[in-house]
Amino acid sequence: MKKNEVWKPKKVKFSTYFKRNYDLYLMLLPTLIFITIFSLVPMYGITLAFKDYNMFAAETPFKSIIASEWVGLKHFTKLFSRPEFLQALRNTLIISVLKIVFVFPFPIAFAILLSEVRSIRYQKTLQTIVYLPHFLSWAVVAGIFVSLLSSTGLVNSLLVSLGFEKINFLMSNKLFRPVLIISNIWKEFGWSSIIYFSAIAGLDQECYEAARVDGANRLQQIWYVTIPGLIPTIVLMLITRVGNILEAGFGQIFAMYNPTVYETADIIETYVYRIGLGKMDFSIGTAVGLFNSIIGMILVLSSNAAAKKLTGKSIW
Amino acid sequence: MKKLKKFDIVLYIIMTTLGFITLIPVLKVVAEALSDPRYVVLGEVGILPKGFTLDTILFVLRRVEFLNSFKVTVIITIVGTLLAMVLTVTAAYPLSKPSFRGRKFFLYIFVFIMLFSAGMVPKYLLFRSLGLINTIWALIFSASFSVFNMFVVKNYFEGLPESVEEAAKIDGASNTKTLLTVVLPMSSPVLATVTLFYGVTYWNSYFSGIMYITDPKLKTLQQYLYDLIKMTSSSDLSATDAEALATLSGDAVRSATILVSTIPILVLYPYLQKYFVKGITIGSVKG
Numbered sequence: 001m002k003k004n005e006v007w008k009p010k011k012v013k014f015s016t017y018f019k020r021n022y023d024l025y026l027m028l029l030p031t032l033i034f035i036t037i038f039s040l041v042p043m044y045g046i047t048l049a050f051k052d053y054n055m056f057a058a059e060t061p062f063k064s065i066i067a068s069e070w071v072g073l074k075h076f077t078k079l080f081s082r083p084e085f086l087q088a089l090r091n092t093l094i095i096s097v098l099k100i101v102f103v104f105p106f107p108i109a110f111a112i113l114l115s116e117v118r119s120i121r122y123q124k125t126l127q128t129i130v131y132l133p134h135f136l137s138w139a140v141v142a143g144i145f146v147s148l149l150s151s152t153g154l155v156n157s158l159l160v161s162l163g164f165e166k167i168n169f170l171m172s173n174k175l176f177r178p179v180l181i182i183s184n185i186w187k188e189f190g191w192s193s194i195i196y197f198s199a200i201a202g203l204d205q206e207c208y209e210a211a212r213v214d215g216a217n218r219l220q221q222i223w224y225v226t227i228p229g230l231i232p233t234i235v236l237m238l239i240t241r242v243g244n245i246l247e248a249g250f251g252q253i254f255a256m257y258n259p260t261v262y263e264t265a266d267i268i269e270t271y272v273y274r275i276g277l278g279k280m281d282f283s284i285g286t287a288v289g290l291f292n293s294i295i296g297m298i299l300v301l302s303s304n305a306a307a308k309k310l311t312g313k314s315i316w
Numbered sequence: 317m318k319k320l321k322k323f324d325i326v327l328y329i330i331m332t333t334l335g336f337i338t339l340i341p342v343l344k345v346v347a348e349a350l351s352d353p354r355y356v357v358l359g360e361v362g363i364l365p366k367g368f369t370l371d372t373i374l375f376v377l378r379r380v381e382f383l384n385s386f387k388v389t390v391i392i393t394i395v396g397t398l399l400a401m402v403l404t405v406t407a408a409y410p411l412s413k414p415s416f417r418g419r420k421f422f423l424y425i426f427v428f429i430m431l432f433s434a435g436m437v438p439k440y441l442l443f444r445s446l447g448l449i450n451t452i453w454a455l456i457f458s459a460s461f462s463v464f465n466m467f468v469v470k471n472y473f474e475g476l477p478e479s480v481e482e483a484a485k486i487d488g489a490s491n492t493k494t495l496l497t498v499v500l501p502m503s504s505p506v507l508a509t510v511t512l513f514y515g516v517t518y519w520n521s522y523f524s525g526i527m528y529i530t531d532p533k534l535k536t537l538q539q540y541l542y543d544l545i546k547m548t549s550s551s552d553l554s555a556t557d558a559e560a561l562a563t564l565s566g567d568a569v570r571s572a573t574i575l576v577s578t579i580p581i582l583v584l585y586p587y588l589q590k591y592f593v594k595g596i597t598i599g600s601v602k603g
Contacts, residue, residue, distance in 0.1 A: 017417055023492045024410040028422065031407035034461055038442075039429040045438025062445035065438075110334070116327055129335045131589055132342065135581050137520030139538040143545045143574045144341045147348065147567060152359030154344055186338065194596050218323045251523065255542060269436075276437040277527065289435025297431045 049075055049287035075287040085288065088271035091264060095177060095248040100241055102181050106189040108234060111196035112226055116218065130190025138187075142255035145183050146170065176261040184252060196233060203229040232311050239310070243303025246296045268292050348571035349373060356568040372572040382573065384533055385540040389577075392455045392536065393518040400460040400514045401507070408466050409495050412473035430463040436527070443528055454528035455536060459517055465510045468595060472506035473499060509595040512588055519580065537577045544570055 018025070048065050050072060057067035079085050110130070117123045133141065148154050149169040156166045169175045207225045216224060250269040257265040266274075268288060276285015343363040348356050352367030360366060376382055410416050411423060433439075448454040476499065484494045500507070522538030529535055535543070547566070581588070 014417060021416075021491060023490055024413070024416060027406040027492065027495075028410045031403045031461065031466075032422075032425075034403055035425070035429055038439075038457060038461075039433070042434035042438040042442050043432075045434055045441055048438065048441075060445035061441045065441065113327060113331060116323075117331060118324070122328075122331075126331055126335050128589065130338050131592075132585065133338070135516060135520075135585065135588055136578060137522060137538050137541075139520075139522040139542045139545065140574050140578055143541060143570055144345055146545055147571060148341055148344060150567065152357070152567070154340070154362070157359055186341065190338070194593055198596075254523065254526075255545070258546075272436050273527075277440055282437050282441065285437040286435060289437055293432050293435055300431060 046286060046290055048283055049290045051283060053282045055282070075283050076291075079284065079287055079291070084266070085271065087263070088266050088268050092246060092248045092267040095180060095253075095265070095267060096245045098177060098181055099184060099249070100238075100245075103184050103188070104238065104241060106185050107192035108196050108230065110189055111193040111200060112222055112230075114193065114197055115200040115226070116222070127190070130193070132190075133187040134191035136187065138251040138255040141183055141187050141252070145179065145256065149179070170256065170258065171260045173261055173264045176257070176265050180249065180252060180256065180265070183256070184249060187252075195237065196230060199230055199233040200226055236307050236311050239303045239307045243300045244296075245299060246292055345571045345574050348568055349575040351568065353568040356571075372568045373576060376569060376572045376576055381532065381535075381540060382537075382576075385535050385537045386577070388452065388455070388534055389519060389537040392452060393515055396456040396460050396518045397511060397514040399456065400462070400465075401511055403461045404466045404469055404510060404514075405495075405500070405507075408469035408473055409491075409499065411466075412470045426463045426466065440527060449528055450531045450534060452534060455521075455524050455534075458524040458528065459514075459521055462514070462517075465513055468513075469503075469506055469510055472503060476502055505591070505594060508587075509591040512584070512591050513595060516581070516588065541573055541577060544573060 012020075045062065045065055048068070050070060051065065051068040052071050052074075053065065054068050055061055055064050057064040114123060114126060117126070136144075150156070151166055151168070155169070159166060167175065169179050203226065207229070208221055211221050211225050246268065248267045248269075250267065253265055253267055254270055254273070257270065269292065272285050272288045272292070275281045275288065340363055344361075347361050347363055347365045349372060350365040350368055350370070351361045351372075352369050353372060355361050355366045407426075411419060411426075413419070443449055443454055443458075448457065480498055480502070481494055484498045489497070520538060522536065522542050525534075525536045525539035526542065529539065544566075
């Protein structure tokens with residue numbers, strides 16, 4: 001019987017299966033309860049986007065959602081006439097696109113160069129250095145950049161010694177986005193290079209051999225062997241990144257921005273926080289959050305479908 | 317031959333410069349934390365300490381607010397990681413069994429909550445209704461389960477040789493016993509990886525504190541740091557020299573606080589590097 005259970009599980013009735021394996025369900029139960037409370041129950045709160053919230057309509061803030069009045073799409077129509085929301089939406093897309101253009105290629109180039117380093121020990125040393133910033137929190141990274149860019153910081157001291165004026169980078173609408181991009185590159189380029197580096201390591205060594213026989217120098221080997229070999233990985237990562245276009249880097253921006261640069265740095269999620277929790281405009285905050293979640297989910301699902309079609313690989 | 321050499325020289329110059337540039341911000345913070353605050357104020361500290369002193373570090377370590385935050389962060393990291401590991405492993409094991417009835421249904425639920433979230437406001441209102449605001453549990457529950465990590469563990473379990481588990485079952489062991497005595501002892505690499513994933517997430521999270529905590533006694537280290545940065549950064553350039561002298565020793569304090577709160581990460585860094593890289597390769601083999 002025990003053997004049957006392993007080899008032909010589908011032939012057993014569910015009640016019999018359950019009796020034998022009830023502990024598997026028992027095991028799963030705590031996690032199910034946990035995600036029900038902390039992920040599924042809040043989804044009921046989404047109705048708030050279609051209601052006028054009255055926090056004191058019932059004994060707890062969450063029950064008040066049930067008791068609040070339906071108002072249909074009122075908050076959404078209001079939203080799309082709000083300049084701050086449109087600005088946040090625009091900023092989210094601009095910052096994301098800038099990051100795709102400037103941050104995305106960096107780890108690819110680094111991985112290619114790293115794979116050309118012949119000394120394993122030097123390779124390891126470089127990896128140890130460039131992976132480190134990934135483990136620092138955005139609060140720490142923000143602190144480091146505030147210190148680098150302060151009026152007496154390294155960058156301004158350099159500017160002064162070269163005869164330029166001091167610049168207040170974090171208060172400048174022109175320079176804040178470049179700061180976001182550079183700090184993002186600094187924190188993640190090493191870490192993101194791992195996936196490309198291991199893809200290069202998996203390339204067929206015979207291709208390099210053949211290229212060398214044909215008289216290809218190192219640059220030509222990179223161009224004709226390494227880069228074509230990396231294309232599938234690059235395409236997959238790029239599609240994934242594009243699918244997450246609504247994620248412009250909340251943790252980073254929230255830690256680094258200030259009211260002076262809302263114009264160029266306020267993104268959807270920071271806007272949700274300020275409106276929903278800062279100004280206690282719960283219904284609008286929920287509406288923006290819902291908009292973000294739905295569009296985000298559609299984009300991720302489509303990008304995954306596209307990745308599957310193009311590369312035969314799936315992100316999950 | 318000559319061309320090969322030229323390529324290598326250029327490569328080494330590029331890579332060394334890049335490595336050095338990456339290190340500069342870190343060195344700068346360390347240098348400021350260990351320098352005489354007077355030199356920090358004047359902006360005379362480069363990437364090496366000037367007028368070496370531990371005074372600023374000791375000053376930070378003696379601050380009550382810092383010590384409180386440190387304690388809170390240690391507690392949530394340990395308790396949170398433990399809870400998260402239990403929830404992750406107990407969900408991953410049933411779901412790793414192809415014969416588990418209802419597997420597809422449960423997997424869909426997990427994928428769904430990974431893709432779609434209710435958003436900040438409903439979560440906040442729920443936490444408030446449950447009386448979790450300004451409790452340590454808000455910090456713990458806000459990060460104690462990650463579907464992604466669960467999938468990493470599940471995929472690892474799926475990759476274990478089936479024969480070992482079957483042998484245990486033929487011996488009459490229950491699923492629970494098989495998990496505890498056969499599967500877990502074989503899974504130490506993935507368990508170490510995911511434990512560190514959770515640990516670093518807890519240690520580094522600052523936003524859950526901002527969302528759910530206003531009581532200064534319950535602020536996490538990262539939130540404490542966040543407040544400190546917001547305090548010292550905004551008034552910076554507009555300050556007159558006299559004010560600058562007062563606030564800019566804040567620069568040294570900020571750097572020292574960053575350094576001290578990052579030391580646990582630095583101490584664990586060799587392990588983090590090893591296991592996180594493993595995690596990436598395990599995680600990328602999706603089933």
